[in-house]
Amino acid sequence: MSVLFWETKTLEQMTEQEWESLCDGCGLCCLVRFEDEETLEVIPTRVHCKLFDPDKCRCSDYANRKKYVPDCIKLKPGNIEELLWMPHSCAYRRLHEGKPLPMWHHLITGDRESVHRAGVSVRGQTINETELADPEDALDYAAWDLNEDRSDWDEFED
Template sequence: MRDRREPPTLADLAAGDRPAEPADARPFWEVKRLEEMTAAEWESLCDGCARCCLNKLEDWDTGEIHWTNVACRLLDDGTCRCRDYENRTVEVPDCIPLDPKAIEELSWLPPTCGYRLVGEGRTLRWWHPLVSGDPETVHQAGISVRGMTISEEGLQLEDYEHHLVDWPGEEE
């Protein structure tokens, strides 16, 4: 079974922490609203891209969000997972935990984010682990930030503008 600091993996879900299938046999993310999901269902919506763990810059005049490859100090660049998921909001006070209300309000969630897609009534992408059955497909599809980040540790805020990037799927 998984370390409780990490969201459930597909193996965990298969081992008994699996969300219940709805009566009509469609996947839970197609029939439930975000607010109706169990904790295991909610956590499994994370595709593991880790884009939400990147620092973003907002243009104060236009409100436009600019992406960087500067990662939260807790992000493991190799796994795209938080090194201290359970305590992340204590370790990083400006970490924003995702919940259904936050999903509605956060303009910077990637358009490919499973939470955002389901919240908008759209379908998960082929590479999402719940669809593909493989947590590696998000990386193989080039959607994740695996191997492309630098840590915010030791970096000055004024240097972030030198780390602006465009991620796949941002043009949606």
Template sequence: MSDNERPFWQTTPLSEMSTEQWESLCDGCGKCCLHKLRDEETDAIYFTNVACRLLDLTSCQCSGYETRFRKVPDCVSLTPDILTDIDWLPPSCAYILIRDGQDLPEWHPLRSGSAESVHEAGISGRGRILSEREAGLFEDHLVDWPAEIPAGVARKRKKRQNHKRGR
């Protein structure tokens, strides 16, 4: 198969993707919008099932995407440059998969042609998350499922260099 016949995520480096291509990699799972806690002593990350107040709990999409940085100042803008430093994205995240030389799983909307496929496959947070406005203490809402490697995601990670962390 020639490069012209292969999908863009297999032929275009993350750093060279158009804004439209980059944005389309998001599968709409909502996991990146979950609050995570970091252990100060061990640096371990713990997921919660508590979502940012802007996350629509049904669609798992940001309800204020265009103005999110104004409404949530600590919202992170994912870029190819910061992907080398991020250690809190779920293993099913397309940005991480592509960064690590993997392909998109069959349930990813770019492969399936449907935004619902991520929900139908049980990958998203739909039905498992609550808003930070209702949660109380985040420590009371620790969960493992966002960090699990779902079916269709390669378990072997490609080694990468991370100069800032010395990994």
């Protein structure tokens, strides 16, 4: 059995290609979120960023996203800890926390569709933020269920 890079390297030791390959393509980090000012709880919605491709569950212009979405956050090994809104199933977060990749992750299955078959992605479940009259209208699409940890979902059958 070959040694897998995510099992032998720290996040800081990964090449850019290895780092980028960790993205599972669930789309959860591309959703509009709000933070409750009183409780500091993060409220996810089923409204996606204007650059998100809801069929591919990927950014439609990843290389230039900061030009069109200036507040888009670039994930780096050094900022994961402060991004408490990141999904519990996210490979970046899981590896940072010393947890293994979920069994449905494409680096385990060899298939980028496994995240969708497992029911973890938001494919076909969101609307584009450009369809809203006001950004605050995204709260009408609050999706508390997206806060649950989806990393060990039983639904996955390869």
